[in-house]
Amino acid sequence: MRHLDADAMSALARREPEAVAYFREHLARPCDTCEDFLATHAGPNLLDGQVDAALLAAGPVAQKAKEAPLDEVGFARVRRGMKGSRPDIRRWGLAAGAIAACLLAVVVVPRMRAEDPAVQAGTEWDGIKGPGGSIDLELAVVARGANGELRRLDPQSAVAESDVLLLRYHATEAGTALLFQQRAGQGPELLGRFPLEAGMHDLQGPQGLAGVSLEGESGPVTLWLVGSAGRQEPTPDTVREVLVGGSAARERSRLAVTRFDVSVRSGQNRR
Amino acid sequence: MGSSEGLTEWVRRAARGETSAYSELYRRTRPMVARLVAGFAPLDPDEVEDVIQETFVRAFKALPRLKEAGAFEAWLLSIARNRARTRLERKASTRRLEDDVADPEPETVPHIPEALQLERDIEVVRRLIAELPEGEEKRTVQLFYIEGELSAREIAEKLGVGKSAVTMRLERFRSRIKRELLRRVLAGRWE
Secondary structure (H helix, E strand, C coil): CCCCCHHHHHHHHCCCHHHHHHHHHHCCCCCHHHHHHHHHCCCCCCHHHHHHHHHHHCCCHHHHHHHCCCCHHHHHHHHHHHHCCCCCCCCEEEECCCCCHHHCCCCCCCEECCCCHHHCCCCCCCCCCCCCCCCCEEEEEEEECCCCCEEECCCCEEEECCCEEEEEEEECCCEEEEEEEEECCCCCEEEEEEEECCEEEECEECCEEEEEECCCCCEEEEEEEEEEECCCCCCHHHHHHHHHCHHHHHHHCCCEEEEEEEEEECCCCCC | CCCCCCHHHHHHHHHCCCHHHHHHHHHHHHHHHHHHHCCCCCCCHHHHHHHHHHHHHHHHHHHHHCCCHHHHHHHHHHHHHHHHHHHHHHHCCCCCCCCCCCCCCHHHCCCCCCCCCHHHHHHHHHHHHHHCCCCHHHHHHHHHHHHCCCCHHHHHHHHCCCHHHHHHHHHHHHHHHHHHHHHHHHCCCCC
16 A cells, blocks of 8 residues: 655646546545655645645634734834845844843933923824823843843943843833834834833833844944833834934924944954 | 635735735734744744744745745745744754755745635534544644634643643644645645
């Protein structure tokens, strides 16, 4: 008795009549040998994708997909992956545990906070009914070295490519923050969306503490943390326009904008 | 089955270079890709996200060369499976870093009639699930494919079994579906 193997799959992909006729009959009954082979080998053609589409269509995911909102953070990662010539690297590392608060005397970075919404009527960020709340945001950054050592950074600090930057913020209100990274001469790129709580907290998402990997970076890098109060959530494009619009645009907006600049030294064996 | 209704037009627009079409394709298909990858329980959430990203980067880069727009969904899911398997095998040290599962070539994907067999295929899936003997495998398959809420990792916790055991059960069941659909292909259903 013949079972599926690489040669048989090639013959089936070419639709050789003898192979098609034989396996059409053979596969009409359960066959552990053939099923084991099918489980570990792709094809023929797009059969694997068709099988998965059928399996997924049996549940609720296909229906949910029709109404799913765009995962902006995920799509931003994909866009960056499409543009980048570097190999796929993990931009976001998830560090275990919280940053020890004692390591972090908060460094107040240049802050361009929102003005009173009452005087912001008519600015470019619309779409929110009623006056929005204001929020103050301050940012501190710690570098975690390749050896696990944590060190607090001052703005404009030199960091190593192997460092991962961990962020801690102080917010006066609960809200939402978007984190962007900007390289010299390029536009800001969205890294993630995070909930903000009033008080001092580590920046973290649903999967835990967030860190910015500097792998593949070189030269000046700016991190922008942009907060909005309450349930007001500006789109990434809106925030991007504010960031590239300079200080005037930032002062006009209702957003709390903080930045932290570092200079990445490329190469090994540094710190 | 081919790409769902409306998806094919977005694929064509993306192939023509319309940026907004890529975001729409991502929005519409990410839940399917994420669900597929969630079946590989040994991958942690960070690895799952990486696999999803890698899948879309590869697919979108190659999309302008995709011969059959109607085959996009099956092609995308094939890439996702390959990426997840590669990541899993590298994690288990059964595949070297430089080795890779080859993705289907976009220039040679076959024509797949639009949504031709979807309802019948879903019936095949449901029938084979119903025919499974009562037990842990059937419960696992129902939780993942029919209820469709829990990831394989979460199912492992719920059932109190190892992560790999859940993925093995899902893969074993999937291989039965694959055998049945292959038989139907050979019987000429798409000819």
